[in-house]
Structures are given as structure tokens and as C-alpha cells.
Amino acid sequence: MQPATDLISPLDYLAQDAVMARLIQETPSPKIFNDYAGDVYLALLESIVSQQISVKAADAIFSRFRQLFADGYPHPNELLLKSADELRSAGLSFQKIKYLQSVAGFSLANPMDRAHLDPMTDEEIVQYLLPIKGVGRWTVEMLLMFVLDRPDVFPIDDLVIRQRMLLAYPEQTNGLTGKALYKALHQIADAWRPYRTTASRYLWRWKPL
Known part of the structure; x- marks a missing residue:
């Protein structure tokens, strides 16, 4: 073509x-559709919660997870202050808790907003986010397609x-x-x-x- x-x-x-x-x-x-309006941080948290479980179970756990926070949003500094027992009460495994904490820690040290990511190529975004524990290439590609609306x-x-x-x-x-x-x-x-x-x-x- x-x-x-x-x-x-x-x-x-x-x-x-x-x-x-x-x-x-x-x-x-x-x-x-884009449920996250370009919120890469929140989308990565949801993606990790969804790993290797049914959509129904993931939706329920992610909803309970968000309810642990006063305004329903797992701000990274607040997430890192939550105890393992608190996070486990939402139905999260210890491994997923570590992955969620990794996303939160990364977001505090590295910008994840659209203004920072939009100038990057798709591959640059992949390489930028891969250091986060629990985030692989497929996860970032889904984010590129469904959150950042990348066409190719x-x-x-x-x-x-x-x-x-x-x-x-x-x-x-x-x-x-x-x-x-x-x-x-x-x-x-x-x-x-x-x-x-x-x-x-x-x-x-x-x-x-």
C-alpha cells in the first residue's frame, strides 16, 4: 500500500x-471508549488488578480497592501509605500489591501525564514504562491503544x-x-x-x- x-x-x-x-x-x-480520559497512572493500576482473573472479579476488586481511599482515587502517596492488610482486604494478592506500589512509586519519581507522554513515540513510551514491576510490553500496548489513542x-x-x-x-x-x-x-x-x-x-x- x-x-x-x-x-x-x-x-x-x-x-x-x-x-x-x-x-x-x-x-x-x-x-x-476510554474509561480513563488519558489517566495513565489509574489505567496501569487497573491493568495490574485485572491480570490473570476474570473481568467480573477484576471489576469487583478494583472497585473495593478504590473504596479504600477517601475520594475514591488511589493517589500514589496515599497508596504507598496503605498497609498490606488494608490492601489485601480488597482482594489483592501480595504480588499485585507490590506491583501497584511499584506503579505508585514510579509515578512519584517520573511524570506520567499526557503532556509528558504525548511527544514520545509508541516505542519510547513502552521503554519508559517497562521498568515498572508487573508492567510488560502487552500492558503498555493496551494503554497505547485504549488510553492514549495511538493509531498504529x-x-x-x-x-x-x-x-x-x-x-x-x-x-x-x-x-x-x-x-x-x-x-x-x-x-x-x-x-x-x-x-x-x-x-x-x-x-x-x-x-x-
Whole structure:
């Protein structure tokens, strides 16, 4: 594809890939919402609470966690003053408590506001936030897509994305594993630049027939 993206809409641009055109036609438009209004700190806390548990359980625990604070907001200095027993009362594991404290400590020493992050590239933001315990590349990529509204993120480490791409592009991925598969997936996704976030949203919502 040619990068003349200002001449056509993102969906028309993606539809130049015949497979993606079919996915878009078969799939209702993904809902775009941002519960955190760019609040990276709060989004990271919620992401850590959500790790390896159901959405229902995560919502309940995060709600109880926020109720531990007078105004319902876990300000980093207040979070660091909470005892392990207080935080455990919300349903948090000791490991997640350490991770939440790591986010709070990082935020006190390093700016996490939009004014600081917006000038950075996607990869610069990934590298900036990776030192936080409990935060990996996938976590930051979700933040880039759903909190910072970055348009060209391709979360290849997301299992659903890989599974859907295998189903959608069998000829390009058949029999491939490991590095060879990752290379093929990146090559497929290169055709979606600079709208890989939109393509990923459709892949998540697409229901293979």
C-alpha cells in the first residue's frame, strides 16, 4: 500500500487488503471508549488488578480497592501509605500489591501525564514504562491503544490477535511457528500501517464463521 492516508478514510485504506476488507464487512464497528480520559497512572493500576482473573472479579476488586481511599482515587502517596492488610482486604494478592506500589512509586519519581507522554513515540513510551514491576510490553500496548489513542499499535503478543490472524490469513501462516510466524504476522500487519490499531480492534471483534 502507498502511504497516502490523507486521501482516504482509515477503513477504506485497510480495505485495500482483501482479507481485512472482508473482516470489516463481516464485523460490527468496534466500540471505542476510554474509561480513563488519558489517566495513565489509574489505567496501569487497573491493568495490574485485572491480570490473570476474570473481568467480573477484576471489576469487583478494583472497585473495593478504590473504596479504600477517601475520594475514591488511589493517589500514589496515599497508596504507598496503605498497609498490606488494608490492601489485601480488597482482594489483592501480595504480588499485585507490590506491583501497584511499584506503579505508585514510579509515578512519584517520573511524570506520567499526557503532556509528558504525548511527544514520545509508541516505542519510547513502552521503554519508559517497562521498568515498572508487573508492567510488560502487552500492558503498555493496551494503554497505547485504549488510553492514549495511538493509531498504529500492533499487539502481536496478544493471543487472540495471533489466533484470528492465523484463521484470516492461512496461506501466509500455514505451518509456521516461533520467529517465522511472528515475522509473517508482522509482514501481514505492515499492510495496515498507519492504522494497525483499527485493524486490531476489528480482529478482536471479528467472529470467524
